[in-house]
Amino acid sequence: MKQLIIVFILLALTIAALFANSLYDIPYLRQIYFTLLWLTIIHFFFKVILERAITRGVGDAKTRYEISKILSILYVVALLLASIRIWIADPQVLLVSYGLVAAGVTVALQDLFKNFMGGLIIFVSGTYRVGDRIEVNSKFGDIIDIGILNTTLFELKEWVNADQPTGRITTIPNGFVLNTNINNYTKDNPFIWDEITVPITYDSDWKDAHERIINIVSKETRNVTVAAQNQISELSKKYYLADGIKGPALYLTMTDNWIELHIRYLTRARERRQLHDKLSRLILEDIQKDNRITIASATFDITVRNAD
Template identity: 25%
Template sequence: MLEQIPAAISELNLSMPALRLLGTTVALLLIVLVVRAVLSKVIRTSIQSTELRRKWLVQTRNGLILIFLLGLVLIWGQELRTLALSIVAIAVAFVVATKELILCFIGSLVKGGARSFDIGDRIQVKDFRGDVIDQNLLATTILEVGPGKLTHQRTGRATVIPNSLFVSEPVINESFTEDYVLHVFTVPFKRDDNWQLAQKVLLDATQAQCEPFLETARRYMRRLGDRRGLEVPVVDPRVSLQVPLAGEIHLVVRFPCRPSQRSAIEQAILMEAFANNDFSGVRKKGSEEDQGPIDPERME
């Protein structure tokens, strides 16, 4: 029994600061109540006007409440600072622990506010590319298209992209023009190949594939340009030249089509162009030897 007395005394000493604060708070409350009672009695007895009396009573009450709150802040200031630091530490830990979730919510707001894409659009974010099939506050689900960035065949795999990527990464929407898109693919050739013939054959094949819907695509692009205030792009099929390296020629084929027909029309153009044509530029042996030595006078 005697051994428990020191422990009780130590606990009492630990609680003494809190008891002092509580006692001071009660004393302040009593003082405020007494002062209010005295002032109210003085106001009721000395002021005859009803409106002026009510005004002074209200102002006195509000002033005493303000004084009481300031007194509480002075009395409990140290404890309030400790509590505030604890709340801040808890808030920081909560933010650090849920940073990815918060970024996902922010990415969802950015995506919705910018109207970057909708269900059914084909998008690319970083190395993820596919058709959007679902989206919510945390993630966006796409059906992967590939392999690579130039292929338009579905791989059968679904990719769930966290919306936090939309905060820091650009989004490429390949279905921006909706009903009709301008599809582009590249056919590489060597400099010695007959790329002139390949250019003509590819253009003829592209025009033949696009002829059934070319006028419809033109009207659609004109309406789209008028609705969105954009410059109307040239819809006619074209085959352009690029020289990425000194010994290479790339033919860039561009044509309009519906988003779902990109891969089929591209394959049809390539099959038609390469099925009955040989674009290799290999020269026959002896073709240069038969010409004999070059006469310098003829060069002049």
């Protein structure tokens, strides 16, 4: 209502300037009339039509605020361009003035336009979708909303171990898609590789440990492995994949203190910690049944010398 009253006041001033220009031969009265006319048109378009459209069409308060901020800057720019065109007759001066205005707009809106273009790229290319789990700029999270200018994540990790939520809502600008790598854990393929390391002493029967661990993990991940193989077969139709997915694999590493057995297996991205915990418990319980296998831990030799 307030903006409509302003429009009516501007319209009344425009009509008054029109009559004054027709009755009196006063310098610059014509420019004043055209200035008021364009001010009325621009104000009505930005402050009445567009703002009502944003209020009705954009539900998110933050996005609505950011769009309103852009429109406010464009409103001032439109007024400046119209005023310069009316009051400056010299083409060279007019061109320079337009260049200065364009430079100012570029500086003022560079981040907003960058985020807007990033939003368009996300929507058009499908870089990620709501529900995907991504990592960007060392931020992990599940996407809960994709706006025109920002993406909202339900944050993971940080001070919480593994892939567990922190409870915080994180907002990141869409402009990062233009120059930042994005790791998507669930797009096209919801399966990832995980690894558990089991250290055992050198006097342990590492061959028996190897067999026990590989049997446990193969049994517990059989269904996941089959599902992942089917998914990769479909994925190979879209991307070039040199090697197919095989089952769990165990690798051995010798260190100065113990033997490390690294078991590598497939898991669903959203179930990584749960499966990691389950397998770790089963492996520990099974190894503790065999006296020939001992879990290694760090040891220290302490030498005590007399003060003399």
